[in-house]
Amino acid sequence: MNEKEFLYPRRLSPAWWHESRKNRALFLMLFPGVLVLLFYNYLPMFGIIIAFKNFMFHDGNFFTSLFKSEWIGLRNFEFLFKTPDAYVITRNTLLYNLVFITSCTIISLAFAIMLNEIRSQKLSRFYQGSMFLPYFLSWIVASYLLYAFISPDKGFINTTILKSLGKEPIAWYSEPKYWPYIIVLINGWKWIGNNCIIYLSSIIGIDQEFYEAARIDGANRWQQIIHITLPQIMPVIIVMFLIFVGRIFNSDLGLFYQVPRNAGMLYPVTQTIDVYVFNSLMRMGDIGMSSAAALYQSVVGFITILAANYAVRKIDPDSAIF
Amino acid sequence: MRKEQADFNRLSAVSGKTNAVLNIILLGYALICILPLILVVAVSFTDETTLAIHGYRFFPEKFSLYAYEFIFSTGSQVVSAYGITILVTVVGTLLSILIMALYAYPISRSDFKYKNFFTFFLIFTMLFNGGMVSTYLIGVNILKLKDSMWGLIFPYLMNAFWVIILRTFFKTNIPDSLIEAARIDGAGEFTIFFRIVMPLAVPGLATIALFATLQYWNDWFLAALYINDPKLVPLPYLLYQVQTSMQYLLQNSSNIGGMSGDILSKMPSEAARMAMVVIGVGPIVLTFPFFQRYLVKGLTVGAIKG
Structure with a gap:
């Protein structure tokens, strides 16, 4: 070994070894996160084969049970799509999300512009704080707040409002016809404040020279809103839209399970894919059916998010996530 | 000159009337966001028998701390x-x-x-x-x-x-x-x-x-x-x-x-x-x-x- 090689031993080792030594500290930083992702995100991705098996616990651990369980191909999916549930949960998930996307975007934008236009900064901050409050509350708390209003025997609406109008009380938790409206209203109540602040912060960021x-x-002010404010924050609107659309096959379990208090009579209008999976997994222990529904959701969701991103890339490449 | 300045101001802020309307809309929505929580706070401080008679109300007819005492003593x-x-x-x-x-x-x-x-x-x-x-x-x-x-x-x-x-x-x-x-x-x-x-x-x-x-x-x-x-x-x-x-x-x-x-x-x-x-x-x-x-x-x- 000559002196030069002794001093620079990196030549002896392969390039990747040198590279990883150079970045050792950065790899160490990534390590805990990689570990979490591997175990909680990537491992379950391989677990999707459960949907193609008649999964049963045999003696031994989870993996041996998984391998011993019989392959049944698409039979779980056949069962799922033969039930009327499959159509109902898909329809509910998609329709609610479509209504949520349009209503939340329009109302949040309108509020953001109003907040920017009013003269008093102090009042504006008070409104922002109040609107943001529901975002801080859990769905379970939201369900109690709603219950305080629509509880059949003690709720504010039945005992105070309807009574003073001389109307009969309504059995809210067993009347499906009201729930599409209630769900949309509660969802807006929870999210509008948050979305509004995101829009507002980008409105504030617009260069004043344009105005x-x-x-x-x-x-005039109206022309300024149409020709400056809206075009300037279009990228943010598009990104938010992408995030919504990409998740169109997902639903918030808290909203659809907690808020209607999982009332069976309301299922036709409140059961979404997530509620169905959760109920059949945790209550019935039906692994076959629930894993089929869960995989159906993951795959269709994967396609929608790719499509949404592709669409955004066409319109505004800078706003695409990847 | 003064008129031009006034015109320019009109362009840089909404009119007083519009401002009032916007404030009313925003205040209304802000209340919708806060009031449910206030109702629940009010109920938590209301006497149980009053609740059984009148239901949940914003102003408790009979104030009571018993719910909190109960939670912390029993629960x-x-x-x-x-x-x-x-x-x-x-x-x-x-x-x-x-x-x-x-x-x-x-x-x-x-x-x-x-x-x-x-x-x-x-x-x-x-x-x-x-x-x-x-x-x-x-x-x-x-x-x-x-x-x-x-x-x-x-x-x-x-x-x-x-x-x-x-x-x-x-x-x-x-x-x-x-x-x-x-x-x-x-x-x-x-x-x-x-x-x-x-x-x-x-x-x-x-x-x-x-x-x-x-x-x-x-x-x-x-x-x-x-x-x-x-x-x-x-x-x-x-x-x-x-x-x-x-x-x-x-x-x-x-x-x-x-x-x-x-x-x-x-x-x-x-x-x-x-x-x-x-x-x-x-x-x-x-x-x-x-x-x-x-x-x-x-x-x-x-x-x-x-």
Whole structure:
């Protein structure tokens, strides 16, 4: 070994070894996160084969049970799609999400613009704080807040409002016809404040020179909103839209399970894919059916999120996630 | 000249009338957001028999603290659930912030050769997942999360979306030249991370910490999946359990048997449920102003693309 090689031994080792030594500290930093992702995200991805098996616990551990369980191909899916549930849960998930996306986007944007237009900063901050409050509360708390209003025997609406109007009390938790509205309202109540603040913070970030130039040209406030504010925050609107659309096959279990208090009579209008999977897994212990529904959701969700991202990339490449 | 100035002012702010209308709309919505919570607070302070007669009202006809006394005297379950929620929230938030920041920093460094690989490794978890069933079975059978405090912490340690927000924050707020200068001064990667990057990233970290705190504090889902042991039940899940029966309040206490029927019959169940909601919401509402200060700042830079 000559002196030069002794001093620079990196030549003796392969390039990747040198590279990883150089980045050792950075790899160490990534390590805990990689571990969490591997165990809680990647391992379950391989677990999707459960959906193609008649999964049963044999003696021994989970893996041996998994391998011993019989392959049944698509039979779990056949069972799932033969039930009327499959159609109902898909329809509910998609329709609610479509209504949520449009209503939340429009109302949050409108509130953000209003907050930006009103003259008093102090009042604006008070409104922002109040609107943001529901975002901080859990769905279980939200379900209690709703219950305080619509409890059949003690709720504020039945005992105070309807009574003073001389109307009969309504059995809210067994009347499916009201629930599509209640669900949409509660969802808006929870999310509008948060979305509104995201829009507002990007409105505040718009360069004031645009507005000054418009004023010199004699544009009024309304024209300024249409021609400056909206186009300027379009990228943010598109990104938020992408996030929503990509998750169109997902539903918030808290909203659809906790808020209607899992009332069976309301299932036709409140059961979404997530509620169905949760109920059949945790209550019935039906692994076959629930794993089929869960995989159906993952796969279709994967396609929608790729499609949504592709669409955004066409419109505004800078706003795409990848 | 004065008229022109007035015209210009008209263009730079809404008219007085419009301003009033906007304020009325916004005030109305702000009230819709706050009033439900006020109703629940009012109910929690109302006498149980008054509730039975008049139902839930904003102004209690007969004020009573009995619900709170009852919860803290009888319900050792509430106290234990509260303790679990606090512990899980504190440990979970600190740990997840640390792990996420440690992941976000290397992938924010433009000179890190594998940043694209690790970014993809992260983002892919946003695109595809194994679904609830597979995740649950692996959580129970491989990770042994059943009836373990880890079951309430581990699943939420990494959130791909928040890591991306942090990465963007690091990228836009910490100049490469600063890191380079520190390295020339002989600082190692960990020293740079903890002494330079983290302090500069406080607004971004605070935003993510807020999200993480809320997620842990408000979570009932992980408890529904993994927790059967009454000693490990967090407050939101206890709230879910008492929807159907107040019996759950007694599951952890020593005076089971003959006593419990007696206690249940005297229980101010309506007011006590709402009092539990108030207790659960309290700390979140108190920390609210603290987080609000960082929020708009953090979110502005929290644009996803970097």
